[in-house]
Amino acid sequence: MKPIRKKRLYNILFVFLFSVSGISLILYSLNSNLDYFFTPTELKNNDIPIDKRIKIGGMVLEGSVKRDASKITFIVTDYENSIEVLFNGIVPDLFQEGSGVVALGVINNDIFYAQEVLAKHDENYMPPNLNLKNDS
Amino acid sequence: MIKKFIHQFASPKTYLFQVNRVYKYIFYFSLLIYTFSLIWGLLFTPEDFVQGNSFRIIYLHVPASFLSQSLYAIMAIASVTYLIWRVKLAAYLIIAIAPIGAMTTFLALISGSIWGIPTWGTWWQWDARITSTLILFIMYLGLISLHNSFSNFEKADKLLSWLVIVGFINIPIIKKSVDWWSTLHQSASITLTDKPSIDPSMLYPLIGSMIGFFGLIFCLVIISSKLQIFKREKTKSWIKDYV
Numbered sequence: 001m002k003p004i005r006k007k008r009l010y011n012i013l014f015v016f017l018f019s020v021s022g023i024s025l026i027l028y029s030l031n032s033n034l035d036y037f038f039t040p041t042e043l044k045n046n047d048i049p050i051d052k053r054i055k056i057g058g059m060v061l062e063g064s065v066k067r068d069a070s071k072i073t074f075i076v077t078d079y080e081n082s083i084e085v086l087f088n089g090i091v092p093d094l095f096q097e098g099s100g101v102v103a104l105g106v107i108n109n110d111i112f113y114a115q116e117v118l119a120k121h122d123e124n125y126m127p128p129n130l131n132l133k134n135d136s
Numbered sequence: 137m138i139k140k141f142i143h144q145f146a147s148p149k150t151y152l153f154q155v156n157r158v159y160k161y162i163f164y165f166s167l168l169i170y171t172f173s174l175i176w177g178l179l180f181t182p183e184d185f186v187q188g189n190s191f192r193i194i195y196l197h198v199p200a201s202f203l204s205q206s207l208y209a210i211m212a213i214a215s216v217t218y219l220i221w222r223v224k225l226a227a228y229l230i231i232a233i234a235p236i237g238a239m240t241t242f243l244a245l246i247s248g249s250i251w252g253i254p255t256w257g258t259w260w261q262w263d264a265r266i267t268s269t270l271i272l273f274i275m276y277l278g279l280i281s282l283h284n285s286f287s288n289f290e291k292a293d294k295l296l297s298w299l300v301i302v303g304f305i306n307i308p309i310i311k312k313s314v315d316w317w318s319t320l321h322q323s324a325s326i327t328l329t330d331k332p333s334i335d336p337s338m339l340y341p342l343i344g345s346m347i348g349f350f351g352l353i354f355c356l357v358i359i360s361s362k363l364q365i366f367k368r369e370k371t372k373s374w375i376k377d378y379v
Contacts, residue, residue, distance in 0.1 A: 020305055036264065036320055057318060094254075094255055099186065119257055121187065122322050123325040125194070125334040126334070126338075127338075
């Protein structure tokens, strides 16, 4: 490589390295602020003010969903800690026991009052008959 | 040998002739593969066990997202080539790819939103994956308008290359966003290290659609780069002979 080209290459590496370290520092300092939701365990370790709107996420505990007219209650768990969620409204079609959920709302006395409930889909894609085969 | 080949290929004239020779084959081959995979994926693949039929948008969403990031990576390679070796063709490629990258990113965002409505219950959320992809889309638009704002092509090319290299940091962030932070978007179904968490009956048409879509977009890049060559070399005598 000719010296001038070598110099250009070093320039590029230098600029790229600096931008990488700059962005890494920003991302590192933002850290958990970039998280989309709190898990139940993180909720327990953080003191969250009563009137602050937050998102929580986890799995809907099997057998915990109770429906009463338009009200629905269920338990969100990360299989270490869990929290009870109360929601008045329509849940997405893909909301079901044992699958992922994200809820937006406020927390009060260890009960999460949700204003919005979203279903979180996981990375598994399979046909229905295959799933039955795996279960049995 | 290789050096000679690269030197020849880097001349816009040789590039044009070589590309014209293979264009037809790439186009028909990818069109065939993509159509075949789409028919396979849309009609002959079973439904997903929770998502039902709505999962089938994967045959557009995944190829488009994959291309939006790969095209940026190709732009970054072209930028380095241009800045170090001052290969003119590389500079033409950068600006030829940018609008196509913007298009595929837009497709990825739109198809993801359409899928999000029945699956998540929302079409837009500011999670790390979606936001970083939106940033990629805005970056593409910014690069295009920056290049258009210069009347001096050489200055525009140099500035564009630097910006592409600095912006490349966004690509690994998009890729790893679902692992580094909690997101609404699911993590990758296909990885290099693990067994794919997508059933083979859905995976094969997906791989076919990715190959086919890649080829079709590659054809678009060829057309767009030819346009750049005509635009930038219009005063050269060989262009007049060519046309």
